[in-house]
Amino acid sequence: MRRPMVAGNWKMHGTRASVAELIEGLANLALPGGVDVAVFPPSLHVSLVVDCLEGQSISVGAQNCAPQAGQGALTGEVSSTQLADAGCKFVLVGHSERRQIMGESNEVLNRKFEAAQAAGLIPILCIGETLEEREAGKTLEVVGQQLGSIIEELGIGAFVNAVIAYEPVWAIGTGLTASPEQAQEVHAAIRAQLKKENSEVAQGVRLLYGGSVKAANAVELFGMPDIDGGLIGGASLNADEFGAIIRAAGN
Numbered sequence: 001m002r003r004p005m006v007a008g009n010w011k012m013h014g015t016r017a018s019v020a021e022l023i024e025g026l027a028n029l030a031l032p033g034g035v036d037v038a039v040f041p042p043s044l045h046v047s048l049v050v051d052c053l054e055g056q057s058i059s060v061g062a063q064n065c066a067p068q069a070g071q072g073a074l075t076g077e078v079s080s081t082q083l084a085d086a087g088c089k090f091v092l093v094g095h096s097e098r099r100q101i102m103g104e105s106n107e108v109l110n111r112k113f114e115a116a117q118a119a120g121l122i123p124i125l126c127i128g129e130t131l132e133e134r135e136a137g138k139t140l141e142v143v144g145q146q147l148g149s150i151i152e153e154l155g156i157g158a159f160v161n162a163v164i165a166y167e168p169v170w171a172i173g174t175g176l177t178a179s180p181e182q183a184q185e186v187h188a189a190i191r192a193q194l195k196k197e198n199s200e201v202a203q204g205v206r207l208l209y210g211g212s213v214k215a216a217n218a219v220e221l222f223g224m225p226d227i228d229g230g231l232i233g234g235a236s237l238n239a240d241e242f243g244a245i246i247r248a249a250g251n
Helices: 016-027 043-052 080-086 096-100 106-118 131-135 139-154 156-161 180-197 199-204 215-222 239-250
Strands: 005-009 036-040 058-062 090-093 122-127 163-166 206-209 229-232
Touching: 005 206, 005 239, 016 043, 016 239, 036 090, 043 058, 043 080, 080 106, 090 106, 106 122, 106 139, 106 156, 122 139, 131 139, 139 156, 139 180, 156 180, 156 199, 163 180, 180 199, 180 206, 180 215, 215 229, 215 239, 229 239
Parallel strands: 005 036, 005 229, 036 058, 058 090, 090 122, 122 163, 163 206, 206 229
Antiparallel strands: none
């Protein structure tokens, strides 16, 4: 039985004051015991969040890591070993904003995925199609290529200690959400692709859905057989809304 997970990606939001307020709100929530919860603050606030969440059942992750695990001459980057040292457990790899805006290729993301695991972090691989690709009927092809790049480079065993998040680009921050049936179709295809390589790995890996998830639609989405939780954007910046989504995963 896969344990549900809800992860909150704060993106480029937060000041020291607002982060402290949000953490206080999260600490006061009554959370279900059967759901793994993680938050992903901007790297500048990782240490603050780790300190504030000490003793709480909420993990901390990073939104990005350098394509090399160790320290070195890479100005402006943060290595996965530094993130682990700061108290992170997870790291996002391949979020659409990194792929689309920052131009990160599958080759670069393969290295980041590998660097994350080399430092003992659990990568959450984000994959998803644009609106144009969906309208052209290429959703499963695009998602399959993004997932296949990691499998081809690092092997199916890399997903024993990883999470996958399907985030249709057209649903991120737009207010549009894939229907539960649309999301399930892609999640089922992802699991089937993994199963071709190794059925045990396919059955064990957690698949999250991300894309304008809110308390109002979380129950239906999380009720689908291959959706194991969510990667939440804007709604994770509100403690009460985030808590309601976590409780939906617990149901």
